[in-house]
Amino acid sequence: MKANDTERVTRETRSDSFQQDALLAASPEMRYNESVERFRRTEYPNMDRGVYLDHGGATIYAKSLVTDFSDEMVTNLWGNPHSENLPAKLSGDMVDRIRVRALEFLGADPRHYDLVFAANATAAIKIVAESFRDLADRTVSKTFWYGYHSEVHSSILGIRELSVGSYHCFDNDSRVEQWLADPRGAVVNNADSNKLGLFAYPGQSNLSGRRLPRSWTGSVRRNSQLRNTYTLFDAAALAMTTSLSPLFSDLNTAPDFTCLSFYKIFGFPDLGALIVRRSSGHVLNLRKYFGGGTIAQVFPLNGDSHSSRKVPGLGDAESTWDIHDGLEDGTLPFHSILALGVAIKTHSRLYGSMEFISRHCSYLSRYLYSGLASLKYPNGSPLVEIYVDDPVVFGDPSRQGATIAFNVKNKEGYYVPWTSIESMANDAGVYIRAGGVCCPGGVLRALKYEGWEWSRMFSSGHSCGRNEIAVINGKPTGVVRASLGPMTTKADVHALLQFLHNTFTVSEDSLDSNNPSGCRYADDICGRSHCLEARQPTQPLICQPEEVSLGGGEGPG
Numbered sequence: 001m002k003a004n005d006t007e008r009v010t011r012e013t014r015s016d017s018f019q020q021d022a023l024l025a026a027s028p029e030m031r032y033n034e035s036v037e038r039f040r041r042t043e044y045p046n047m048d049r050g051v052y053l054d055h056g057g058a059t060i061y062a063k064s065l066v067t068d069f070s071d072e073m074v075t076n077l078w079g080n081p082h083s084e085n086l087p088a089k090l091s092g093d094m095v096d097r098i099r100v101r102a103l104e105f106l107g108a109d110p111r112h113y114d115l116v117f118a119a120n121a122t123a124a125i126k127i128v129a130e131s132f133r134d135l136a137d138r139t140v141s142k143t144f145w146y147g148y149h150s151e152v153h154s155s156i157l158g159i160r161e162l163s164v165g166s167y168h169c170f171d172n173d174s175r176v177e178q179w180l181a182d183p184r185g186a187v188v189n190n191a192d193s194n195k196l197g198l199f200a201y202p203g204q205s206n207l208s209g210r211r212l213p214r215s216w217t218g219s220v221r222r223n224s225q226l227r228n229t230y231t232l233f234d235a236a237a238l239a240m241t242t243s244l245s246p247l248f249s250d251l252n253t254a255p256d257f258t259c260l261s262f263y264k265i266f267g268f269p270d271l272g273a274l275i276v277r278r279s280s281g282h283v284l285n286l287r288k289y290f291g292g293g294t295i296a297q298v299f300p301l302n303g304d305s306h307s308s309r310k311v312p313g314l315g316d317a318e319s320t321w322d323i324h325d326g327l328e329d330g331t332l333p334f335h336s337i338l339a340l341g342v343a344i345k346t347h348s349r350l351y352g353s354m355e356f357i358s359r360h361c362s363y364l365s366r367y368l369y370s371g372l373a374s375l376k377y378p379n380g381s382p383l384v385e386i387y388v389d390d391p392v393v394f395g396d397p398s399r400q401g402a403t404i405a406f407n408v409k410n411k412e413g414y415y416v417p418w419t420s421i422e423s424m425a426n427d428a429g430v431y432i433r434a435g436g437v438c439c440p441g442g443v444l445r446a447l448k449y450e451g452w453e454w455s456r457m458f459s460s461g462h463s464c465g466r467n468e469i470a471v472i473n474g475k476p477t478g479v480v481r482a483s484l485g486p487m488t489t490k491a492d493v494h495a496l497l498q499f500l501h502n503t504f505t506v507s508e509d510s511l512d513s514n515n516p517s518g519c520r521y522a523d524d525i526c527g528r529s530h531c532l533e534a535r536q537p538t539q540p541l542i543c544q545p546e547e548v549s550l551g552g553g554e555g556p557g
């Protein structure tokens, strides 16, 4: 063996063992939660109605959450918490208790954080946006600067509408890092970095599941040139399968404002929240009064339009208002808040803690990734193109959530329209999401679109609705997204892999005309032969994840 060969072999061996080591090092973060198998049937009977893999849209609620909630509803007399009678007091006390319990569940110390109930994450975002608009109205320029990362959900993008054109989109992570290193530099071209500002980004891309650095919120606060810039952290996708405790544990690095939707964590109730770092809460105080409940006094007749808002620190000694008092318009969704209390209790009884969920979902997402990457046509070409920067991230919860975005290709390498994949999967009883998934910047990044291509797409009549054009000039306009939740099982993941395998890689040649049973046989992805009835509601054919190569597969195509 020549010296060069020896060197190459050694290098390859090192790199193999490095990959193995990397996988093993990541493995404490990955553990399948066997107990899900035990309670899945009883707690989630409705999940027998198909294979549900759209937890990024909404996860599924447990049966006992619904029955316990209904018991609470029928055994107690709940009144509007704005009144003073006993049923009202019962509701008011319950709301106070659950507000604190929800903060504790999220790992946010109630002494340092307040929780504002909102209809959903979008409504929470809107509270921040309106507050900045109304505060900016008092500044000389009458605007606030708004910076956001390109991979935001369209709800975060919407804040742009209130910034009167004073905004900047950061194309990628390194642009954010450059800005943080030099706020007056060329990146955003903003000479006045001390202007009132808001920087928003998601903890996790709702399109690809990529987790973005949490450190940016602390970097903004530490930066003396950004002393009037606040941070809005969108935790809607992140909070589904991971604990937010590390985000809130250090007050110096915590976001000023964090939005989320509880139905994405518990399945029910349909409720969201804005978590406000108390020492940043004053920025929201000047939001204009709109709904009842948020004001202490208002003159109702012509002439004097004065209103006095509920501002923390004002009021008599006993009932000093809190941050949330000035931000929750109208009657609180108190029945939903009651359900939230039950949801938190049920969730911790079934799952223990978010750490268990994180390990379970990391394990399954690695399993799904490896299974997808190993799907090949008989001619060797890959069936799917997965949108991930580096395959090693699957299994590393600091970098990747339990969401995978991909597109399907035919054996000639042409994209199969994502619209077709969604409807074929639907017919097979496999429920995934497809399209732009409300994350236009994520589509741009995944599919490496340039701005002009995006504009061409719009001009060709593409819209985010039904009957979209799924492939333009050979390039997809969206993705297929599979997202997992705490109660997802190996069988669910396997069913998606099996559906893709059965639908695309099983050739008609496998039809055995001499077969008296009329069965169409094909090998499954574990190499076992099965009688197929493609396009029937998928009966998961379970193979162990070990049978699907965990290390295999390439990165994005």
Ligand SMILES: Cc1ncc(COP(=O)(O)O)c(C=O)c1O
Pocket (backbone or CB within 6 Å): 056, 057, 120, 121, 122, 123, 153, 155, 156, 202, 204, 205, 206, 234, 235, 236, 237, 238, 261, 272
């Ligand atoms: C990352 C992210 N942000 C915001 C939202 C908006 O949440 P909602 O529709 O509950 O307001 C979503 C919803 O999918 C999301 O995934």
